[in-house]
Amino acid sequence: MDAVAPLCASRRTVAILENEPVARDTFRLRLDDPAMARSIRPGQFLMIRPANGSDPLLARPFALYDVIRDASGIPIAIEVVYIVIGRGTAALSRLRPGDGVIAWGPLGNGFGPPPDGPVVFVAGGIGQTPFLALGRWWLGGGAYGEGQPLTSRSSSATLLYGVRSKGLAAGVGDFEAAGIAVELATDDGSAGHHGYVTDLLARRLERGERPALVVGCGPPAMLAALSDLVEKFDVPCLLSLENHMACGFGACFSCVASIRQPDGSVDLRRVCVEGPIFPSRDVVRPPTGH
Protein backbone atom coordinates (compact mmCIF):
# COMPACT_ATOMS: atom_id res chain seq x y z
CA MET A 1 0.00 0.00 0.00
CA ASP A 2 2.76 2.40 0.93
CA ALA A 3 5.16 1.08 -1.66
CA VAL A 4 7.48 3.65 -3.17
CA ALA A 5 10.42 3.43 -5.57
CA PRO A 6 13.67 2.09 -4.07
CA LEU A 7 15.48 4.62 -1.90
CA CYS A 8 18.44 4.68 -4.25
CA ALA A 9 16.25 5.65 -7.21
CA SER A 10 16.93 9.02 -8.74
CA ARG A 11 16.43 10.95 -11.94
CA ARG A 12 19.43 11.73 -14.10
CA THR A 13 20.46 12.88 -17.54
CA VAL A 14 22.92 10.39 -18.97
CA ALA A 15 24.83 9.96 -22.19
CA ILE A 16 24.38 7.09 -24.60
CA LEU A 17 27.55 5.06 -25.12
CA GLU A 18 26.14 2.60 -27.67
CA ASN A 19 22.81 1.98 -29.38
CA GLU A 20 23.42 -1.01 -31.63
CA PRO A 21 21.08 -3.34 -33.49
CA VAL A 22 21.24 -6.89 -32.11
CA ALA A 23 18.31 -8.55 -33.91
CA ARG A 24 15.48 -7.53 -36.18
CA ASP A 25 14.00 -4.23 -34.83
CA THR A 26 15.95 -4.86 -31.63
CA PHE A 27 18.68 -2.67 -30.12
CA ARG A 28 21.10 -2.79 -27.22
CA LEU A 29 21.41 0.55 -25.49
CA ARG A 30 24.40 1.22 -23.25
CA LEU A 31 24.15 4.15 -20.83
CA ASP A 32 27.01 5.95 -19.12
CA ASP A 33 25.60 5.69 -15.63
CA PRO A 34 28.01 4.33 -12.99
CA ALA A 35 25.69 5.17 -10.10
CA MET A 36 22.81 3.19 -11.61
CA ALA A 37 25.24 0.39 -12.51
CA ARG A 38 26.32 0.10 -8.87
CA SER A 39 22.83 0.00 -7.43
CA ILE A 40 20.53 -1.79 -9.91
CA ARG A 41 19.72 -5.48 -9.39
CA PRO A 42 18.33 -8.15 -11.74
CA GLY A 43 14.58 -7.84 -12.28
CA GLN A 44 14.61 -4.11 -11.63
CA PHE A 45 13.93 -1.64 -14.40
CA LEU A 46 14.39 1.98 -15.32
CA MET A 47 12.37 4.58 -17.18
CA ILE A 48 14.06 6.14 -20.23
CA ARG A 49 13.16 8.92 -22.64
CA PRO A 50 15.06 11.15 -25.05
CA ALA A 51 16.40 14.23 -23.24
CA ASN A 52 14.89 16.65 -25.72
CA GLY A 53 11.34 17.41 -26.73
CA SER A 54 7.85 16.64 -25.46
CA ASP A 55 6.82 14.16 -28.14
CA PRO A 56 7.09 11.38 -27.11
CA LEU A 57 6.16 12.89 -23.79
CA LEU A 58 6.64 10.06 -21.32
CA ALA A 59 9.51 7.74 -20.56
CA ARG A 60 9.21 4.00 -21.24
CA PRO A 61 10.09 1.17 -18.83
CA PHE A 62 12.96 -1.20 -19.66
CA ALA A 63 14.41 -4.07 -17.66
CA LEU A 64 18.07 -4.19 -16.73
CA TYR A 65 19.79 -6.35 -19.33
CA ASP A 66 23.24 -6.24 -17.83
CA VAL A 67 25.74 -4.19 -15.88
CA ILE A 68 29.00 -3.36 -17.66
CA ARG A 69 32.16 -3.45 -15.56
CA ASP A 70 35.66 -2.10 -16.09
CA ALA A 71 38.76 -4.33 -16.07
CA SER A 72 38.83 -4.33 -12.27
CA GLY A 73 35.16 -5.33 -12.01
CA ILE A 74 33.79 -1.92 -11.03
CA PRO A 75 30.30 -1.26 -12.49
CA ILE A 76 30.49 1.61 -14.98
CA ALA A 77 27.50 1.38 -17.32
CA ILE A 78 24.21 -0.39 -17.82
CA GLU A 79 22.58 -1.97 -20.81
CA VAL A 80 18.98 -2.48 -21.83
CA VAL A 81 17.78 -4.37 -24.89
CA TYR A 82 14.60 -3.13 -26.53
CA ILE A 83 12.43 -3.87 -29.51
CA VAL A 84 10.88 -1.07 -31.53
CA ILE A 85 7.10 -1.32 -31.33
CA GLY A 86 5.79 2.24 -31.21
CA ARG A 87 6.71 5.90 -31.07
CA GLY A 88 8.68 5.79 -27.84
CA THR A 89 10.96 2.95 -28.81
CA ALA A 90 11.29 4.29 -32.37
CA ALA A 91 12.51 7.61 -30.95
CA LEU A 92 15.05 5.78 -28.78
CA SER A 93 16.33 3.84 -31.75
CA ARG A 94 17.20 7.09 -33.57
CA LEU A 95 19.50 8.29 -30.80
CA ARG A 96 23.26 8.07 -31.28
CA PRO A 97 26.26 7.73 -28.95
CA GLY A 98 26.75 11.04 -27.18
CA ASP A 99 23.04 11.90 -27.23
CA GLY A 100 21.37 12.29 -23.86
CA VAL A 101 18.49 10.48 -22.28
CA ILE A 102 16.58 11.26 -19.12
CA ALA A 103 16.35 8.15 -16.99
CA TRP A 104 15.13 7.26 -13.54
CA GLY A 105 15.72 4.16 -11.53
CA PRO A 106 16.48 1.61 -10.30
CA LEU A 107 12.77 0.83 -10.00
CA GLY A 108 10.75 -2.15 -8.85
CA ASN A 109 11.33 -5.00 -6.43
CA GLY A 110 13.74 -7.14 -8.44
CA PHE A 111 14.52 -10.79 -7.76
CA GLY A 112 15.59 -12.30 -4.47
CA PRO A 113 18.40 -14.80 -3.87
CA PRO A 114 18.50 -17.96 -5.99
CA PRO A 115 16.65 -21.16 -5.22
CA ASP A 116 18.75 -24.23 -4.53
CA GLY A 117 18.67 -26.30 -7.70
CA PRO A 118 18.00 -25.81 -11.41
CA VAL A 119 16.06 -22.78 -12.64
CA VAL A 120 14.17 -22.40 -15.90
CA PHE A 121 13.45 -19.01 -17.46
CA VAL A 122 10.55 -18.82 -19.89
CA ALA A 123 10.56 -15.79 -22.17
CA GLY A 124 8.20 -14.66 -24.91
CA GLY A 125 9.00 -11.86 -27.34
CA ILE A 126 11.28 -9.29 -25.72
CA GLY A 127 10.68 -10.95 -22.33
CA GLN A 128 14.15 -12.49 -22.29
CA THR A 129 15.77 -9.20 -21.20
CA PRO A 130 15.59 -9.63 -17.39
CA PHE A 131 17.16 -13.09 -17.54
CA LEU A 132 20.74 -12.37 -18.55
CA ALA A 133 21.68 -10.49 -15.40
CA LEU A 134 19.49 -12.81 -13.33
CA GLY A 135 21.12 -15.95 -14.66
CA ARG A 136 24.58 -14.51 -14.21
CA TRP A 137 23.79 -13.56 -10.63
CA TRP A 138 22.09 -16.81 -9.66
CA LEU A 139 24.83 -18.92 -11.21
CA GLY A 140 27.39 -17.04 -9.14
CA GLY A 141 28.86 -15.21 -12.12
CA GLY A 142 28.53 -11.65 -10.86
CA ALA A 143 27.40 -9.46 -7.98
CA TYR A 144 24.68 -6.86 -8.41
CA GLY A 145 23.59 -3.92 -6.31
CA GLU A 146 24.85 -3.19 -2.86
CA GLY A 147 23.28 -6.27 -1.28
CA GLN A 148 24.89 -9.19 0.50
CA PRO A 149 27.03 -11.59 -1.53
CA LEU A 150 25.23 -14.83 -2.42
CA THR A 151 25.53 -17.71 0.00
CA SER A 152 24.01 -20.23 -2.41
CA ARG A 153 23.67 -20.53 -6.16
CA SER A 154 21.47 -22.21 -8.73
CA SER A 155 22.87 -25.49 -10.03
CA SER A 156 21.88 -24.65 -13.62
CA ALA A 157 19.90 -22.12 -15.61
CA THR A 158 18.01 -22.69 -18.85
CA LEU A 159 16.29 -20.10 -21.01
CA LEU A 160 13.29 -21.26 -23.00
CA TYR A 161 12.91 -18.43 -25.48
CA GLY A 162 9.95 -18.00 -27.81
CA VAL A 163 9.89 -15.51 -30.67
CA ARG A 164 7.75 -15.13 -33.77
CA SER A 165 10.66 -15.80 -36.07
CA LYS A 166 14.37 -16.61 -35.87
CA GLY A 167 15.51 -13.09 -36.80
CA LEU A 168 13.92 -11.69 -33.65
CA ALA A 169 15.96 -13.82 -31.24
CA ALA A 170 18.26 -11.35 -29.52
CA GLY A 171 21.32 -12.00 -27.39
CA VAL A 172 21.38 -15.81 -27.55
CA GLY A 173 25.19 -15.65 -27.51
CA ASP A 174 25.14 -13.45 -24.40
CA PHE A 175 23.09 -16.01 -22.51
CA GLU A 176 25.25 -18.92 -23.60
CA ALA A 177 28.41 -17.04 -22.64
CA ALA A 178 26.93 -16.54 -19.17
CA GLY A 179 26.41 -20.30 -18.81
CA ILE A 180 22.66 -20.20 -19.48
CA ALA A 181 21.49 -22.94 -21.85
CA VAL A 182 19.10 -21.61 -24.53
CA GLU A 183 16.27 -23.46 -26.27
CA LEU A 184 14.32 -21.58 -28.92
CA ALA A 185 10.74 -21.85 -30.04
CA THR A 186 9.41 -19.95 -33.06
CA ASP A 187 5.88 -19.37 -34.26
CA ASP A 188 6.96 -19.91 -37.88
CA GLY A 189 9.29 -22.84 -37.29
CA SER A 190 12.35 -20.94 -38.57
CA ALA A 191 14.41 -22.09 -35.57
CA GLY A 192 14.04 -24.50 -32.68
CA HIS A 193 10.66 -25.85 -31.70
CA HIS A 194 7.85 -24.92 -34.10
CA GLY A 195 5.20 -23.72 -31.66
CA TYR A 196 4.76 -22.15 -28.26
CA VAL A 197 7.60 -21.65 -25.83
CA THR A 198 5.40 -23.13 -23.12
CA ASP A 199 5.42 -26.41 -25.09
CA LEU A 200 9.13 -26.64 -24.30
CA LEU A 201 8.44 -26.35 -20.59
CA ALA A 202 5.49 -28.76 -20.77
CA ARG A 203 7.73 -31.40 -22.36
CA ARG A 204 10.25 -31.11 -19.56
CA LEU A 205 7.64 -31.27 -16.84
CA GLU A 206 5.96 -34.25 -18.48
CA ARG A 207 9.33 -36.00 -18.57
CA GLY A 208 9.40 -35.62 -14.80
CA GLU A 209 11.85 -32.73 -14.55
CA ARG A 210 11.18 -30.53 -11.53
CA PRO A 211 13.00 -27.19 -11.63
CA ALA A 212 13.49 -25.54 -8.26
CA LEU A 213 11.92 -22.43 -9.79
CA VAL A 214 10.42 -21.27 -13.07
CA VAL A 215 10.51 -17.56 -13.94
CA GLY A 216 8.43 -16.12 -16.77
CA CYS A 217 8.34 -12.85 -18.66
CA GLY A 218 6.39 -12.12 -21.83
CA PRO A 219 3.01 -11.27 -23.28
CA PRO A 220 -0.10 -11.84 -21.13
CA ALA A 221 -1.30 -14.88 -23.12
CA MET A 222 2.05 -16.60 -22.64
CA LEU A 223 2.07 -15.80 -18.92
CA ALA A 224 -1.44 -17.21 -18.61
CA ALA A 225 -0.43 -20.48 -20.30
CA LEU A 226 2.67 -20.64 -18.13
CA SER A 227 0.66 -20.10 -14.94
CA ASP A 228 -1.67 -22.96 -15.86
CA LEU A 229 1.25 -25.23 -16.57
CA VAL A 230 3.18 -24.61 -13.34
CA GLU A 231 -0.02 -24.91 -11.36
CA LYS A 232 -0.77 -28.29 -12.93
CA PHE A 233 2.70 -29.61 -12.11
CA ASP A 234 2.93 -27.77 -8.81
CA VAL A 235 6.21 -26.02 -9.62
CA PRO A 236 7.03 -22.68 -7.95
CA CYS A 237 6.99 -19.83 -10.44
CA LEU A 238 7.63 -16.09 -10.49
CA LEU A 239 6.35 -13.76 -13.19
CA SER A 240 7.83 -10.44 -14.25
CA LEU A 241 4.86 -8.33 -15.39
CA GLU A 242 5.12 -5.70 -18.12
CA ASN A 243 2.04 -3.64 -17.43
CA HIS A 244 1.59 -0.38 -19.23
CA MET A 245 3.29 2.38 -17.22
CA ALA A 246 3.30 6.16 -17.33
CA CYS A 247 5.55 7.13 -14.41
CA GLY A 248 7.28 4.07 -12.96
CA PHE A 249 7.37 5.53 -9.44
CA GLY A 250 3.89 4.87 -8.10
CA ALA A 251 2.27 8.24 -8.74
CA CYS A 252 -0.13 7.64 -11.64
CA PHE A 253 -1.90 4.33 -10.89
CA SER A 254 -1.71 3.27 -14.56
CA CYS A 255 0.06 0.00 -14.01
CA VAL A 256 -2.23 -1.82 -11.60
CA ALA A 257 -2.67 -5.59 -11.66
CA SER A 258 -5.02 -7.80 -9.64
CA ILE A 259 -2.83 -9.39 -6.99
CA ARG A 260 -3.96 -11.90 -4.37
CA GLN A 261 -3.10 -10.69 -0.89
CA PRO A 262 -1.86 -12.76 2.06
CA ASP A 263 -5.37 -12.70 3.57
CA GLY A 264 -6.82 -14.19 0.37
CA SER A 265 -8.46 -11.00 -0.85
CA VAL A 266 -7.66 -9.59 -4.30
CA ASP A 267 -6.49 -6.02 -4.67
CA LEU A 268 -5.26 -3.82 -7.49
CA ARG A 269 -1.59 -3.17 -6.89
CA ARG A 270 0.88 -0.91 -8.70
CA VAL A 271 3.25 -3.14 -10.64
CA CYS A 272 5.93 -0.42 -10.81
CA VAL A 273 6.45 -0.18 -7.05
CA GLU A 274 5.14 -3.50 -5.71
CA GLY A 275 6.38 -5.54 -8.68
CA PRO A 276 7.21 -6.17 -11.41
CA ILE A 277 8.03 -9.61 -9.92
CA PHE A 278 5.13 -11.53 -8.36
CA PRO A 279 4.59 -15.23 -7.55
CA SER A 280 2.48 -16.60 -10.41
CA ARG A 281 -0.15 -17.94 -8.00
CA ASP A 282 -0.81 -14.39 -6.74
CA VAL A 283 -1.37 -12.89 -10.17
CA VAL A 284 -5.11 -12.98 -10.81
CA ARG A 285 -5.82 -13.10 -14.51
CA PRO A 286 -8.34 -10.72 -15.96
CA PRO A 287 -11.36 -12.43 -17.49
CA THR A 288 -10.54 -13.53 -21.03
CA GLY A 289 -12.21 -11.94 -24.03
CA HIS A 290 -12.66 -8.23 -24.23
Added chain:
Amino acid sequence: MVDLNVKLGRLALSNPVLVASGTFGYVREMAGFIRLNRLGGVIPKTVTLRPRAGNPTPRTVETPSGLLNAIGLDNDGIDHFRTHHLPYLRTVGTAVIANIAGEDEDQFVEMAAMIGEEPGVAAVELNISCPNVSHGLDLGIDPFAVERLVGRVRESCPLPIIAKLTPNVTDIVAIARASADGGADAVSLVNTFRGMAVNWRSRRPILANDVGGLSGPAIKPLALRMVWEVARALPNLPIIGIGGIGEADDALEFLVAGASAIQVGTATFADPTAAETLLDDLTRKLDEAGIGRVTDIIGTLRSNRERS
Protein backbone atom coordinates in the same frame (compact mmCIF):
# COMPACT_ATOMS: atom_id res chain seq x y z
CA MET B 1 15.81 37.64 -3.57
CA VAL B 2 12.47 37.39 -5.27
CA ASP B 3 9.47 37.37 -2.96
CA LEU B 4 7.45 34.34 -4.03
CA ASN B 5 4.66 34.50 -1.45
CA VAL B 6 1.15 34.41 -2.85
CA LYS B 7 -2.30 34.55 -1.29
CA LEU B 8 -5.44 32.93 -2.61
CA GLY B 9 -8.34 34.06 -0.49
CA ARG B 10 -7.58 32.73 2.98
CA LEU B 11 -4.84 30.43 1.71
CA ALA B 12 -1.28 31.76 1.94
CA LEU B 13 1.49 29.92 0.10
CA SER B 14 5.26 30.35 0.29
CA ASN B 15 5.45 30.15 -3.50
CA PRO B 16 3.03 29.60 -6.38
CA VAL B 17 4.26 26.16 -7.44
CA LEU B 18 1.88 23.34 -6.49
CA VAL B 19 1.55 19.81 -7.80
CA ALA B 20 -1.71 18.53 -9.29
CA SER B 21 -3.93 15.90 -7.74
CA GLY B 22 -3.56 12.45 -9.27
CA THR B 23 -0.12 13.17 -10.68
CA PHE B 24 1.85 13.11 -7.42
CA GLY B 25 0.46 9.95 -5.79
CA TYR B 26 -0.04 10.37 -2.05
CA VAL B 27 3.14 12.48 -2.06
CA ARG B 28 5.32 9.88 -0.28
CA GLU B 29 6.04 8.36 -3.71
CA MET B 30 7.83 11.57 -4.69
CA ALA B 31 9.94 12.08 -1.58
CA GLY B 32 12.93 10.31 -3.10
CA PHE B 33 12.95 12.54 -6.18
CA ILE B 34 12.13 16.03 -4.99
CA ARG B 35 12.57 18.22 -1.91
CA LEU B 36 8.92 18.40 -0.99
CA ASN B 37 9.32 21.31 1.43
CA ARG B 38 10.44 23.55 -1.41
CA LEU B 39 7.06 23.38 -3.12
CA GLY B 40 4.36 25.92 -2.41
CA GLY B 41 2.06 23.03 -1.60
CA VAL B 42 1.13 19.48 -2.45
CA ILE B 43 -2.22 18.02 -3.49
CA PRO B 44 -2.52 14.28 -3.01
CA LYS B 45 -4.69 12.09 -5.21
CA THR B 46 -8.45 12.55 -4.93
CA VAL B 47 -10.11 10.70 -2.05
CA THR B 48 -13.72 9.56 -2.04
CA LEU B 49 -15.98 8.69 0.88
CA ARG B 50 -15.73 4.96 0.29
CA PRO B 51 -12.91 2.97 -1.32
CA ARG B 52 -13.08 2.77 -5.13
CA ALA B 53 -11.30 0.20 -7.29
CA GLY B 54 -11.10 2.54 -10.26
CA ASN B 55 -11.27 1.54 -13.91
CA PRO B 56 -9.84 -1.53 -15.65
CA THR B 57 -6.56 -1.24 -17.57
CA PRO B 58 -5.30 0.20 -19.89
CA ARG B 59 -5.93 3.32 -17.86
CA THR B 60 -3.56 5.63 -19.70
CA VAL B 61 -2.32 6.11 -23.24
CA GLU B 62 0.05 8.67 -24.64
CA THR B 63 -1.22 10.88 -27.48
CA PRO B 64 0.71 13.60 -29.37
CA SER B 65 2.28 15.76 -26.63
CA GLY B 66 -0.43 14.59 -24.29
CA LEU B 67 -1.70 11.86 -22.01
CA LEU B 68 -5.20 10.40 -21.90
CA ASN B 69 -6.19 8.87 -18.59
CA ALA B 70 -9.16 7.07 -17.15
CA ILE B 71 -7.88 6.03 -13.73
CA GLY B 72 -11.37 6.29 -12.26
CA LEU B 73 -10.49 7.67 -8.81
CA ASP B 74 -8.86 4.46 -7.59
CA ASN B 75 -8.43 5.12 -3.84
CA ASP B 76 -8.90 3.56 -0.41
CA GLY B 77 -11.49 5.99 0.90
CA ILE B 78 -11.40 8.91 3.33
CA ASP B 79 -10.99 6.89 6.53
CA HIS B 80 -7.82 5.35 5.20
CA PHE B 81 -6.68 8.77 4.00
CA ARG B 82 -7.15 10.25 7.46
CA THR B 83 -5.54 7.46 9.43
CA HIS B 84 -2.86 6.57 6.96
CA HIS B 85 -1.88 9.32 4.55
CA LEU B 86 -2.54 12.45 6.60
CA PRO B 87 -0.03 11.56 9.35
CA TYR B 88 2.65 11.36 6.67
CA LEU B 89 1.42 14.46 4.84
CA ARG B 90 1.72 16.51 8.04
CA THR B 91 5.46 15.87 7.99
CA VAL B 92 6.26 17.04 4.46
CA GLY B 93 6.89 20.65 5.43
CA THR B 94 4.63 22.42 2.98
CA ALA B 95 0.95 23.28 2.58
CA VAL B 96 -1.20 20.18 2.17
CA ILE B 97 -4.34 20.66 0.09
CA ALA B 98 -6.68 17.69 0.39
CA ASN B 99 -8.61 16.90 -2.81
CA ILE B 100 -12.00 15.28 -2.34
CA ALA B 101 -14.74 13.99 -4.63
CA GLY B 102 -18.23 13.00 -3.59
CA GLU B 103 -20.81 11.10 -5.57
CA ASP B 104 -23.31 13.77 -4.61
CA GLU B 105 -23.50 17.03 -2.71
CA ASP B 106 -24.03 15.38 0.66
CA GLN B 107 -20.90 13.31 0.31
CA PHE B 108 -18.83 16.41 -0.52
CA VAL B 109 -20.20 18.15 2.55
CA GLU B 110 -19.59 15.15 4.79
CA MET B 111 -16.01 14.71 3.57
CA ALA B 112 -15.18 18.41 3.79
CA ALA B 113 -16.41 18.41 7.40
CA MET B 114 -14.18 15.42 8.18
CA ILE B 115 -11.12 17.07 6.63
CA GLY B 116 -11.98 20.31 8.41
CA GLU B 117 -11.47 18.55 11.75
CA GLU B 118 -7.98 17.38 10.83
CA PRO B 119 -4.95 19.39 11.91
CA GLY B 120 -2.25 20.10 9.35
CA VAL B 121 -4.42 20.61 6.28
CA ALA B 122 -4.12 24.00 4.57
CA ALA B 123 -7.13 23.85 2.25
CA VAL B 124 -9.62 21.57 0.54
CA GLU B 125 -9.83 21.26 -3.23
CA LEU B 126 -13.19 20.02 -4.49
CA ASN B 127 -12.84 17.75 -7.49
CA ILE B 128 -16.17 18.57 -9.12
CA SER B 129 -14.68 17.82 -12.48
CA CYS B 130 -13.35 14.30 -12.83
CA PRO B 131 -14.32 13.17 -16.32
CA ASN B 132 -13.95 9.50 -15.50
CA VAL B 133 -16.82 9.14 -13.05
CA SER B 134 -20.19 10.35 -14.20
CA HIS B 135 -21.22 12.15 -11.02
CA GLY B 136 -18.24 14.47 -10.91
CA LEU B 137 -18.82 15.86 -14.35
CA ASP B 138 -22.58 16.21 -14.07
CA LEU B 139 -22.20 18.23 -10.92
CA GLY B 140 -19.44 20.46 -12.22
CA ILE B 141 -21.23 21.60 -15.36
CA ASP B 142 -24.28 23.08 -13.63
CA PRO B 143 -23.74 26.59 -12.16
CA PHE B 144 -26.64 26.28 -9.73
CA ALA B 145 -25.41 22.95 -8.40
CA VAL B 146 -21.87 24.31 -8.09
CA GLU B 147 -22.92 27.40 -6.16
CA ARG B 148 -25.03 25.38 -3.76
CA LEU B 149 -22.35 22.75 -3.27
CA VAL B 150 -19.59 25.26 -2.58
CA GLY B 151 -21.87 27.19 -0.24
CA ARG B 152 -22.74 24.09 1.79
CA VAL B 153 -19.11 22.97 1.91
CA ARG B 154 -18.07 26.36 3.25
CA GLU B 155 -20.60 26.07 6.03
CA SER B 156 -19.36 22.63 7.00
CA CYS B 157 -15.61 23.20 6.78
CA PRO B 158 -13.52 26.04 8.20
CA LEU B 159 -10.64 25.57 5.75
CA PRO B 160 -10.08 27.59 2.56
CA ILE B 161 -12.11 26.01 -0.25
CA ILE B 162 -10.84 25.63 -3.81
CA ALA B 163 -13.23 24.47 -6.55
CA LYS B 164 -11.48 22.50 -9.28
CA LEU B 165 -13.42 22.99 -12.47
CA THR B 166 -13.88 20.94 -15.58
CA PRO B 167 -13.05 22.56 -18.91
CA ASN B 168 -15.73 20.43 -20.57
CA VAL B 169 -18.29 23.24 -20.51
CA THR B 170 -19.34 25.92 -22.94
CA ASP B 171 -18.96 28.76 -20.46
CA ILE B 172 -16.24 28.31 -17.86
CA VAL B 173 -16.85 31.83 -16.55
CA ALA B 174 -20.37 30.88 -15.45
CA ILE B 175 -19.06 27.96 -13.39
CA ALA B 176 -16.26 30.05 -11.92
CA ARG B 177 -18.73 32.78 -10.99
CA ALA B 178 -20.99 30.20 -9.34
CA SER B 179 -18.00 28.98 -7.32
CA ALA B 180 -17.18 32.53 -6.24
CA ASP B 181 -20.81 33.20 -5.33
CA GLY B 182 -20.84 30.01 -3.29
CA GLY B 183 -17.86 31.34 -1.35
CA ALA B 184 -14.88 29.57 -2.92
CA ASP B 185 -11.52 31.04 -1.92
CA ALA B 186 -10.14 30.13 -5.33
CA VAL B 187 -10.80 28.05 -8.42
CA SER B 188 -8.41 25.54 -9.98
CA LEU B 189 -8.51 25.75 -13.78
CA VAL B 190 -8.56 23.14 -15.26
CA ASN B 191 -9.07 19.41 -14.96
CA THR B 192 -8.64 17.21 -18.06
CA PHE B 193 -10.45 17.52 -21.39
CA ARG B 194 -12.56 14.56 -22.48
CA GLY B 195 -10.96 12.71 -25.33
CA MET B 196 -10.30 9.32 -26.82
CA ALA B 197 -7.72 7.27 -28.68
CA VAL B 198 -8.62 4.57 -31.16
CA ASN B 199 -6.96 1.48 -32.54
CA TRP B 200 -8.54 1.24 -35.98
CA ARG B 201 -7.19 -2.24 -36.66
CA SER B 202 -8.97 -3.76 -33.69
CA ARG B 203 -11.88 -1.31 -34.02
CA ARG B 204 -11.53 -0.61 -30.32
CA PRO B 205 -10.82 2.46 -28.21
CA ILE B 206 -7.42 2.04 -26.55
CA LEU B 207 -8.57 2.89 -23.01
CA ALA B 208 -10.56 0.18 -21.25
CA ASN B 209 -12.98 2.96 -20.29
CA ASP B 210 -13.27 4.00 -23.99
CA VAL B 211 -12.92 7.71 -23.16
CA GLY B 212 -10.60 9.55 -20.83
CA GLY B 213 -9.24 12.93 -19.86
CA LEU B 214 -6.51 14.64 -21.86
CA SER B 215 -3.64 16.40 -20.09
CA GLY B 216 -0.10 17.55 -20.83
CA PRO B 217 1.44 20.08 -23.25
CA ALA B 218 -1.37 19.46 -25.75
CA ILE B 219 -3.92 21.24 -23.52
CA LYS B 220 -1.84 24.22 -22.43
CA PRO B 221 -3.31 26.74 -24.91
CA LEU B 222 -6.84 25.64 -24.04
CA ALA B 223 -6.22 25.98 -20.31
CA LEU B 224 -4.50 29.34 -20.71
CA ARG B 225 -7.48 30.72 -22.60
CA MET B 226 -9.81 29.64 -19.80
CA VAL B 227 -7.63 31.18 -17.09
CA TRP B 228 -7.49 34.43 -19.05
CA GLU B 229 -11.26 34.53 -19.58
CA VAL B 230 -12.04 33.88 -15.93
CA ALA B 231 -9.40 36.35 -14.75
CA ARG B 232 -10.87 39.08 -16.92
CA ALA B 233 -14.46 38.40 -15.97
CA LEU B 234 -13.83 37.82 -12.25
CA PRO B 235 -10.78 39.86 -11.27
CA ASN B 236 -11.33 39.26 -7.55
CA LEU B 237 -11.46 35.47 -7.76
CA PRO B 238 -8.02 33.89 -7.20
CA ILE B 239 -7.15 31.28 -9.84
CA ILE B 240 -4.82 28.30 -9.75
CA GLY B 241 -3.70 27.59 -13.31
CA ILE B 242 -3.36 23.95 -14.44
CA GLY B 243 -2.81 22.38 -17.83
CA GLY B 244 0.37 21.35 -19.56
CA ILE B 245 2.66 23.28 -17.24
CA GLY B 246 6.11 21.72 -17.26
CA GLU B 247 8.58 24.60 -17.39
CA ALA B 248 9.02 28.01 -15.81
CA ASP B 249 7.90 29.82 -18.96
CA ASP B 250 4.64 27.85 -18.96
CA ALA B 251 4.06 28.84 -15.34
CA LEU B 252 4.88 32.50 -16.01
CA GLU B 253 2.43 32.58 -18.91
CA PHE B 254 -0.36 31.35 -16.60
CA LEU B 255 0.64 33.88 -13.93
CA VAL B 256 0.50 36.86 -16.26
CA ALA B 257 -2.78 35.54 -17.69
CA GLY B 258 -4.24 35.84 -14.20
CA ALA B 259 -3.36 32.76 -12.15
CA SER B 260 -2.05 33.41 -8.63
CA ALA B 261 -0.55 29.92 -8.42
CA ILE B 262 -0.05 26.97 -10.74
CA GLN B 263 -0.04 23.18 -10.55
CA VAL B 264 2.42 20.89 -12.26
CA GLY B 265 0.61 17.72 -13.39
CA THR B 266 1.54 15.34 -16.19
CA ALA B 267 4.99 16.95 -16.41
CA THR B 268 5.91 15.07 -13.24
CA PHE B 269 5.43 11.78 -15.09
CA ALA B 270 7.79 12.94 -17.83
CA ASP B 271 10.31 14.09 -15.23
CA PRO B 272 9.80 13.44 -11.51
CA THR B 273 11.86 16.52 -10.65
CA ALA B 274 9.85 18.85 -12.93
CA ALA B 275 8.14 20.91 -10.20
CA GLU B 276 11.35 21.66 -8.32
CA THR B 277 13.25 22.52 -11.49
CA LEU B 278 10.38 24.77 -12.53
CA LEU B 279 10.52 26.60 -9.20
CA ASP B 280 14.27 27.21 -9.51
CA ASP B 281 13.95 28.46 -13.08
CA LEU B 282 10.95 30.63 -12.29
CA THR B 283 12.80 32.32 -9.44
CA ARG B 284 15.83 32.93 -11.64
CA LYS B 285 13.76 34.27 -14.53
CA LEU B 286 11.89 36.71 -12.30
CA ASP B 287 15.18 37.83 -10.80
CA GLU B 288 16.75 38.31 -14.24
CA ALA B 289 13.72 40.31 -15.33
CA GLY B 290 14.14 42.54 -12.29
CA ILE B 291 10.81 41.54 -10.80
CA GLY B 292 11.06 41.58 -7.01
CA ARG B 293 7.70 40.04 -6.15
CA VAL B 294 5.89 37.36 -8.06
CA THR B 295 2.61 39.11 -7.27
CA ASP B 296 3.83 41.99 -9.45
CA ILE B 297 3.27 39.95 -12.60
CA ILE B 298 0.02 38.17 -11.74
CA GLY B 299 -2.77 39.21 -14.09
CA THR B 300 -0.60 41.70 -15.99
CA LEU B 301 -1.46 40.32 -19.43
CA ARG B 302 -3.02 42.93 -21.70
CA SER B 303 -5.10 42.24 -24.74
CA ASN B 304 -3.69 43.18 -28.12
CA ARG B 305 -7.08 44.69 -28.78
CA GLU B 306 -6.60 47.19 -25.98
CA ARG B 307 -4.85 50.43 -26.90
CA SER B 308 -1.57 50.89 -25.11
